[in-house]
Amino acid sequence: MKLAYYPGCTLKTKARNLEESALAGLRELGVEFIELDQWNCCGAVYSLATDDLIHQVAPLRNLIRVQQEECDAVFTLCSQCYNTLARANVRVNENAEDLKTLNTFMDEEPDYGGSVTVMHFLTLLRDVVGWDKLKSAVKKPLKGLKVAPTYGCSLIRPDPVAITPNNTPVIMAEFLEAVGAEPVQSPDSNTCCGSFQALGNPDAALETSGRILRSAQKAGAQALVLSCPMCDYNLGRRQPAIVEKYEEINEMPVYYFTQLLAVALGLEADVCRFDLNSPEKDGNTLTAAAV
Amino acid sequence: MPISSRDIDKSFQNKVEEIASADFRRCMQCGQCTGMCPVVEQMDFTPRQIMHLIQFGQFERVSQARSYWTCAACHSCMVNCPRDIDIPQVMEAMRLLVLRDNEDQVHPNKLSPEQLREMPQIAFVSGFRKLTA
Ligand code: SF4
Ligand code: SF4
Numbered sequence: 001m002k003l004a005y006y007p008g009c010t011l012k013t014k015a016r017n018l019e020e021s022a023l024a025g026l027r028e029l030g031v032e033f034i035e036l037d038q039w040n041c042c043g044a045v046y047s048l049a050t051d052d053l054i055h056q057v058a059p060l061r062n063l064i065r066v067q068q069e070e071c072d073a074v075f076t077l078c079s080q081c082y083n084t085l086a087r088a089n090v091r092v093n094e095n096a097e098d099l100k101t102l103n104t105f106m107d108e109e110p111d112y113g114g115s116v117t118v119m120h121f122l123t124l125l126r127d128v129v130g131w132d133k134l135k136s137a138v139k140k141p142l143k144g145l146k147v148a149p150t151y152g153c154s155l156i157r158p159d160p161v162a163i164t165p166n167n168t169p170v171i172m173a174e175f176l177e178a179v180g181a182e183p184v185q186s187p188d189s190n191t192c193c194g195s196f197q198a199l200g201n202p203d204a205a206l207e208t209s210g211r212i213l214r215s216a217q218k219a220g221a222q223a224l225v226l227s228c229p230m231c232d233y234n235l236g237r238r239q240p241a242i243v244e245k246y247e248e249i250n251e252m253p254v255y256y257f258t259q260l261l262a263v264a265l266g267l268e269a270d271v272c273r274f275d276l277n278s279p280e281k282d283g284n285t286l287t288a289a290a291v
Numbered sequence: 292m293p294i295s296s297r298d299i300d301k302s303f304q305n306k307v308e309e310i311a312s313a314d315f316r317r318c319m320q321c322g323q324c325t326g327m328c329p330v331v332e333q334m335d336f337t338p339r340q341i342m343h344l345i346q347f348g349q350f351e352r353v354s355q356a357r358s359y360w361t362c363a364a365c366h367s368c369m370v371n372c373p374r375d376i377d378i379p380q381v382m383e384a385m386r387l388l389v390l391r392d393n394e395d396q397v398h399p400n401k402l403s404p405e406q407l408r409e410m411p412q413i414a415f416v417s418g419f420r421k422l423t424a
Contacts, residue, residue, distance in 0.1 A: 009412040044416035045364065048383035050312040055420070080413050157366035158377075166370050192329045192365030198410065199397050199418030201361050204333040208363075211329070229411040237409045 003033040004071040008081035009041045015229040017273035022258035024271040046087040059088035073117035079228035083154035086118040086161040134178045139266030141180025145289035148186045148221035152231045179264035188215040193234035209234045210242045223253040236278040253280035299348035310384035313377035318342040324368030334358040359385040396422040
């Protein structure tokens with residue numbers, strides 16, 4: 001299978017900690033891929049309107065780029081990019097009329113055939129690398145590190161694009177076990193962080209993010225892991241405001257799961273770019289667990 | 292408030308159905324959606340009540356609601372709806388009914404310096420996509 005990597009807008013800026021750790025990990029695991037050199041923002045959220053196709057142009061154009069590189073599959077790191085590309089792909093595969101309209105509209109592009117597979121990096125680790133191979137590649141297992149998987153929405157809803165069952169998600173816990181950490185079961189692992197309401201209704205985002213942190217803390221987690229820059233903002237960068245508002249919630253480190261991957265594979269800490277993390281900026285909780 | 296069939300604004304219902312293929316008429320008012328919604332406490336009407344108001348064609352009341360401006364399109368309601376209704380799509384239809392009249396809900400010049408500095412790109416792209424015309 002020939003694999004392409006679609007970065008998306010945030011991966012080259014605020015979420016370099018997600019990108020650099022993931023790609024270094026993938027190279028270490030010996031997985032070959034090409035990074036798309038021509039791509040555009042996917043639109044960040046899937047448009048839900050049925051009477052309007054214009055917002056499907058952006059995701060589809062990216063799938064055409066994958067097709068032009070003669071790749072069978074594309075993977076993303078950002079959960080929102082995954083959801084937007086995967087849902088657009090499902091829509092045009094289920095609706096030939098929509099695909100025809102979009103292909104006609106983009107008459108300067110080759111037609112999209114519908115055959116590209118859209119994957120998230122976690123799916124890639126599970127289905128292409130395999131947990132066993134990952135386990136045997138681990139040099140510094142994250143012994144005893146209690147981590148709460150945080151799936152958010154985009155990886156697990158709605159069903160046609162879910163990478164793991166949305167009511168009982170397991171993929172991140174399986175990953176954590178493979179790198180030697182201890183997944184902690186929290187009832188809010190699949191709760192939304194408030195997403196773009198960080199702009200529209202910041203109080204709503206603060207409240208639901210507070211709930212996620214509170215539940216993780218009650219379950220005994222030392223850190224949260226996630227895969228979405230939007231969750232990282234609401235749960236990480238906004239954490240000081242959450243801790244200030246709810247006195248029962250203590251500060252908790254927030255990492256991208258790819259940073260755990262890089263540390264467990266024994267890669268240099270500089271690929272983790274902990275300086276971009278928040279609230280903990282040195283990765284100490286994580287690196288202290290790696291033995 | 293008693294509602295008679297004469298009060299049902301059918302053209303409003305038709306508009307919702309044009310934008311969202313989800314069938315709000317199938318809703319049986321069980322309240323699963325409300326139970327799953329992470330931001331319901333910040334809403335004025337619960338997702339179930341929004342469905343109810345649309346079923347009864349109450350455009351005046353539902354057009355004043357804050358609920359769909361608080362909805363994060365997280366799809367938790369939908370995956371648990373026993374009638375398999377795409378509730379987030381109905382919420383989007385309500386947003387679009389207003390946005391297509393050019394009534395923005397967030398204004399870039401009113402964002403705080405902290406928001407502008409700290410927010411990731413996807414927050415701006417997704418927020419402006421869902422909350423502005
Ligand atoms: S879960 Fe579905 S059927 Fe139940 S109240 Fe909500 S929309 Fe109606
Ligand atoms: S999609 Fe909207 S209404 Fe449904 S559970 Fe999420 S925030 Fe609530």
